[in-house]
Structure formats: structure tokens, C-alpha cells
Amino acid sequence: MTAPDRTEVTEAEADAEATLYCTVHPTVATNLRCNRCGRPMCTRCAVKTPVGYRCRECVRSQQDKFFDAQMLDYLIAGAVSLVISFFAAGLLARLGWFLFAFFLSPAAGGLIGRVVWQLTGKRRGRYMGMVVGANVIVGALPFFMLNPLAIGIYLFMATGAAVAQFRLHL
Ligand SMILES: [Zn+2]
Ligand SMILES: [Zn+2]
Known part of the structure; x- marks a missing residue:
């Protein structure tokens, strides 16, 4: 069997819904398509994923997205954590009674985690937890002298709750 000529393939495709050829291996006929980018691919190129068969390129770009948040995501995560x-x-330090810290801190940390998670498109970053944790601490430090006990508790509990959202699940 000879390799199909480019123009023959194009004509055949235009004709009827004729045989597809793998994008990577143009001589291999296939009826599989990547369910993300739609390109034809042979069984050697297809990768089985939980959401169906995909080409290697799409799988790789999905993994990149999963593991590495963009620089903008880190900036958003840092800013959101700092402001909230x-x-x-500030509110906690002014409430006076330090026991409020036990209720307010986990709630604030959880809120920060959820807001960052949504605003960054739920992307996973290796350093996301670190960035969020550091900014939660920096955001609270100006109030430390105002109410050292409450803010001390806050620093531990809010940071822990916020960072918990960004542990990597591999
Ligand atoms: Zn693809
Ligand atoms: Zn192939």
C-alpha cells in the first residue's frame, strides 16, 4: 500500500465522510478523533482519559494547566488573600474579645481559599498555597499590636484554613 496523496485525502474527505488519517501518522487510517481538539488520531496516539480519548498534545496541555497556574493567577491569589x-x-482586632478569633479565623481563611479558588479558574499552582498563606499573614500583621492574642490565633487558624484549599491532589 502506498502513502495516500495529500490531495486525494482532501477530495475523499470532501466527497463522503471518508476515512480519516492520523494527524501524526498520515498513513494510518483511523476513525478516532480527539474529543477536545477534534483532530483524527490513530490508536497509538490516543490517550484514554477519564473524559474520553484525547491526543497527546491535548493531554499535555491539560496537565500543564493542572499543575501550573499562570503568573496572573498568583497575582490575583496574593491580592485577594491580602485584602480579605x-x-x-482588622475586624477581629477591634472586636476585643479574643475568643472570637476561634470562630472568625477559620471562616475568614475558608472564605479566602474559596474566593481565590474561584477567581483563579480553579487552576492548580505548585506555589499557590505558599502565596496565599504569606499574604494572609501579611494582611493581618498591621493589627497584631492592637490585639496580639486574637491576631496570634488568627495567624495560625486563618492561614491553615486558607492554605488547606491548595494542597495538591495528585
Ligand atoms: Zn487533541
Ligand atoms: Zn498516530
């Missing part, structure tokens, strides 16, 4: 933490810690 600043207001939460």
Missing part, C-alpha cells in the same frame, strides 16, 4: 485578610483581621 486585612479586613478580617
Whole structure:
């Protein structure tokens, strides 16, 4: 069997819904298509994923997205954590009674985690937890002298709750 001529393939495709050829291996006929980008692919190129068969390129780009958040995501995560933490810690420091810290801190941390998670398109970043944790702390520090006990509790509990959202599940 000879390799199909480019123009023959195009004509055949235009004719009827004729045989497809793998994008990577143009001589291999197939009826599989990547369910993300739609390109034809042979069984050697197809990768089985939980959402169906995909080409290697799409699988790789999905993995990149899964593991590495963009720089913008880190900036958003840092800014959101800093601002929410600043207001939460400011409120807590003024409430006076330090026991409020036990209720307010996990709630504030959880809120920060959820808001960052949504605003960054739920992308996973290796350093996302670190960025969020650091900014939760920095946002609360200006209020430390105002109410050291409450903010001390806050620093541990809010940071822990916010960072918990970004543990990598591999
Ligand atoms: Zn694809
Ligand atoms: Zn192939």
C-alpha cells in the first residue's frame, strides 16, 4: 500500500465522510478523533482519559494547566488573600474579645481559599498555597499590636484554613 496523496485525502474527505488519517501518522487510517481538539488520531496516539480519548498534545496541555497556574493567577491569589485578610483581621482586632478569633479565623481563611479558588479558574499552582498563606499573614500583621492574642490565633487558624484549599491532589 502506498502513502495516500495529500490531495486525494482532501477530495475523499470532501466527497463522503471518508476515512480519516492520523494527524501524526498520515498513513494510518483511523476513525478516532480527539474529543477536545477534534483532530483524527490513530490508536497509538490516543490517550484514554477519564473524559474520553484525547491526543497527546491535548493531554499535555491539560496537565500543564493542572499543575501550573499562570503568573496572573498568583497575582490575583496574593491580592485577594491580602485584602480579605486585612479586613478580617482588622475586624477581629477591634472586636476585643479574643475568643472570637476561634470562630472568625477559620471562616475568614475558608472564605479566602474559596474566593481565590474561584477567581483563579480553579487552576492548580505548585506555589499557590505558599502565596496565599504569606499574604494572609501579611494582611493581618498591621493589627497584631492592637490585639496580639486574637491576631496570634488568627495567624495560625486563618492561614491553615486558607492554605488547606491548595494542597495538591495528585
Ligand atoms: Zn487533541
Ligand atoms: Zn498516530
